[in-house]
Amino acid sequence: MNDPSREFLRTDFGHEVYDKWYLEQGSYNFEAPEFVERHFPFYEKALQLSKSDSILEAGCGIGSYSRAFARRGYHIVGMDLSPNFLSEAEKITQRENLEIEFILGDYNEMNFEERFNVIFFEGSFFYQSKEGLVSLLKRIHEALTPNGRVYFVHKNPSIWQKGYPITNWSQIKKNVFVLQKAAYDENDGVEKCIWLKIDLETQKHYKCDFFVMHLPPDELKDCLMAAGFMNFHFHKKRRLGNFDPKNDNDFSVVAKK
Ligand SMILES: C[S@@+](CC[C@H](N)C(=O)[O-])C[C@H]1O[C@@H](n2cnc3c(N)ncnc32)[C@H](O)[C@@H]1O
Incomplete structure (x- = not known):
């Protein structure tokens, strides 16, 4: 089964779907x-x-x-x-x-x-x-x-890593959900963040994941x-x-x- 509608489309800063969410729902980031x-x-x-x-x-x-x-x-x-x-x-x-x-x-x-x-x-x-x-x-x-x-x-990684992992689900519209998860990898000093937007109505799903050292x-x-x-x-x-x-x-x- 290779149904493209089930695949997550890649987003990041600069992608209109991610940025639209960031502006509307994540405006506290600005x-x-x-x-x-x-x-x-x-x-x-x-x-x-x-x-x-x-x-x-x-x-x-x-x-x-x-x-x-x-x-x-x-x-x-x-x-x-x-x-x-x-x-x-x-x-x-x-x-x-x-x-x-x-x-x-x-x-x-x-x-x-x-x-x-x-x-x-x-x-x-x-x-x-x-x-x-x-x-x-x-x-x-x-x-x-x-x-x-x-x-x-x-x-300051030695202090700051104690606040992890963080997981946050939110419903941003009827049938549209966003999952945000961030975890800290002590071995390589990297914060691994993932953002998934799941639209059950259109069946289009989006994914942004990034590492920050x-x-x-x-x-x-x-x-x-x-x-x-x-x-x-x-x-x-x-x-x-x-x-x-x-x-x-x-x-x-x-x-x-
Ligand atoms: C958390 S926001 C902070 C925006 C702003 N400094 C503020 O505090 O209101 C991070 C910003 O960095 C931008 N950004 C991330 N990586 C970048 C890069 N490599 N070059 C230019 N802008 C980048 C993103 O598009 C986003 O607007």
Whole structure:
């Protein structure tokens, strides 16, 4: 029996079925303006922002952080691999009368040379291997101007893995169900996530699965150095203050070129 209607169709960020679900049901994944505003004093201090800085938000989604930068007069470019999120980002930005350049692109393939003073990731810094991380950090290093800074949040695997596995079933419409499951594999330091959308009416089913690696902080330091970053600081997550590897779930990284 090889009935194609029973096969799961592959989706990911950038696929309209996954993105539509993410926008409608998973909108909490995009940060609310109040949340973004609350943490802005931290970003300005930790990144030593200056109004002449040119900033790239990598993985900007619907542009919540990009708009916060633009409202304060920074020159910001938002980049994402999803055309669906970017078109939403453009609509909201126009409604607010702000001007932001949004570009469609995969940050693992970005090819800028000394173009940005700051590259900013919030909830969008993903890698699948140590080599992949070093290669991404090298691209970031190349795209930064001298003294440029990169910002991202990183998990602390030894503490954070205790919250796993997570399984969540939801019914999003009559006869349409979504299963989300995430498990942490201690041996290879990888979070394995799966998303299934099961539509009993149309019999079309969709699947997205992805691995996200979370190296321990010391290995992250090695990768930053291998990519050319010699000057970096691990803060508490979105707060000034030193990260505590024994107790903190995750941390905010600022590295300077
Ligand atoms: C959890 S959302 C966060 C969005 C936004 N930073 C926020 O906090 O509102 C992650 C975003 O990263 C984007 N993304 C994931 N991998 C990417 C890549 N390799 N290049 C560009 N964007 C990527 C996704 O499309 C998605 O919009």
